[in-house]
Amino acid sequence: MLEFDGLTRHYGEVVALDHLSFTVPPGQVFGFLGPNGAGKTTAMRAVFGLVGLEAGTVRWKGAPVTATERRRFGYMPEERGLYPGMIVREQIEYLARLHGLHPADAAAATRQWLERMGVGGRAESKVEALSMGNQQRVQLAAALVHEPELLILDEPMSGLDPAGVDAIGSVLMEQAAAGRGVLFSSHQLDLVEHLCQAVAIIDHGRLVASGSVEELTTGGQPRLVVKVEGDWSGDWAAGVPGVRVSRVEGGAVRLVLDEGTDPQAVLAAAMHAGAVMQFGFERRRLSEVFREAVGA
């Protein structure tokens, strides 16, 4: 179990972390979400002792994290980094050895993880000769090669195509299923919603919401999604009393219903605007959880 306890850090006038506290239980894919500049990277770096904290501690299994524990963690920083001129296989083996693996184990694990990431054929290439997508896969292999107890990935999906996102998602779920701690960050809340079992959402260094995705998305006011044929703007919904337009996506209008608003009245307004193609209730999205929590 990883505990963030009261982490505080400023960069000059800018607040990076403001008494941030939350707990990452093992065995779940845990999403660390928030807009750009919310303090996710600073918090993750704090786990590895890469930033000085003004206050607070990071604990693993109840004890403050030290160099010994960190060697059993896996880390993929937001700024991806590998030696450009080094052979892929040697690079991963080197990192495995730095995390305490014996030479033979390091070689075997390297082979296995490069295969698993689909870059086994490029093992003898230099890192700089690989495409960005493949470098990303190698980077993930570097974070996983020593079978870490806790996996910390900073924006692992950014810059990946959908196939890459799926590949990473399946690895994360598999790691969590094996009982390891998995913490990954993202600023695209809705994109990763289906991947996470639990999340912590932060803004300006403060915790905004945390808990299981199930809990967070079933709470709050009901959402109604309505689509009227031929209508792309969703202007018809503006005049309906007791509803607020949350978002318009491809003509489908997401509406937040105030308490006591009759869905039938909304349906009537929609039918007045044109032929209704879609009408149904949906869960709250994480982005809505965030927006509602920060009052934006």
Place this chain on the structure above:
Amino acid sequence: MNELVAKTQAVGPWKYALVPVVVAVVGLRIWLFVRRRRRRQQGSPSAPGRTAPGAGAAGGSRIQAALDSVAGDVGLVARREIRERVRTRTFRIGTLIILLVVAAAVVIPVIRKGAQDHQRIGVVGALSPPLRVAVVATGPAVGTKVTLVDESSLAAAQRDLRAGRVAVVLVDAGRLVVKQGFDPSSTSTTTLLVRVLAASLALQSGLEHAGIPPQQAAALAHPKPLPVTSLEPAPTNDTARTTLVYSLILTYVLLTQFGTWIVMGVVEEKSSRVVEVLLAALRPAQLLAGKVIGIGLVALAQAALLVGVALGLGAAVGSDLLHGTAPSGVLAALVWVVLGYAFYSWVYAAAGSLADRQEQLQSVLFPLQLPILFGYITSITGLGQSDPSTLVKVLAYVPPTAPFAMPVLLGLGHATWWQFSLSVAIMLVAIVAVARLASSVYMRAILRTGGRVRLRQLFAAEGA
């Protein structure tokens, strides 16, 4: 008595290598002791909180394991540095080129000197056997080797003279012919040879005219030189200075070249961001120490290869590069290369962490190269003077310039072994201080990206 002197001289040079080793070993012992005590004090209260079984009893072995892991990680980093450096084509070709240059520098003077050193004298007409011996014996007296070439006629001898096949022609044991008249002040080997030959042959013919038999006349005209003994050893000769110049150049090249490697290595890790992955598993001091040791070993191996090739070739072709040089000079230079590298490598590493891209290297490197350049130029100028200046004597105790100034002082016989040790001790203290400061700068700067980091910025931000 002579034996005794020889013995102390043989022990002498090793003293200079032993001093830093002893100081370093004692320092390491003290450090380990302090560290162990500190660990023990910290270890016991936190032990119950740890999940490690039997934490209290296994305290000692845990320290051992921690120490092992320290050396192990540093070793891993160092091994990677060595492998990656030696593998590059630039390194291999560069080493080859430097080797060729060194080989040329050793061999070419010998070849040229060999050509000069061999004086051929053309002989026209009769020359008695004792005179032949006497003429040949003139060679060593003027520092050359003489061979005689029998010429069929004066005309043939003059042809050889014009073509440069002989340097002098001796006609009928009574007349010398050269190609071109000599400048009266000339001291070239040929001039000296001709002057000595002219005088001794004149004396010979004078003695023979006076009725002394040729055999005895030859003995009188070409006597064996008297043995010369001296009360004090010869002053530092030019070869010792030459060797010092070479060692200064080598120190300079090594310090700047491998310092640049360290900066480039640090900047590579920072600009490629790989450093964040590394620092998640390593302490900054481990990463830096591994890099410094790895590159340092490559540097030393390359230097050893160069010196080895230079010495081996020198011995093979009979170069006088090392004749008359005290081994202490070579050893002292070696000690100072290592110390200088240990000092500057930390400074270079800290400087590298300030740059964000390779393009910023120049502006970061330049201020660092100034003290090196200053020490190098001052010391090499000091070599040209008969007595080293006060400036050199002072710089020999200032860590940034000591790697250049101290070997010069020692080589010219202006420093005793305790002065040498004092300077080494100051340097070792300075290395520890610089290592601490540099690690702290490195740690604060290495993860800051987006432009060159200024020192003031680092420490100001930390205070806020």
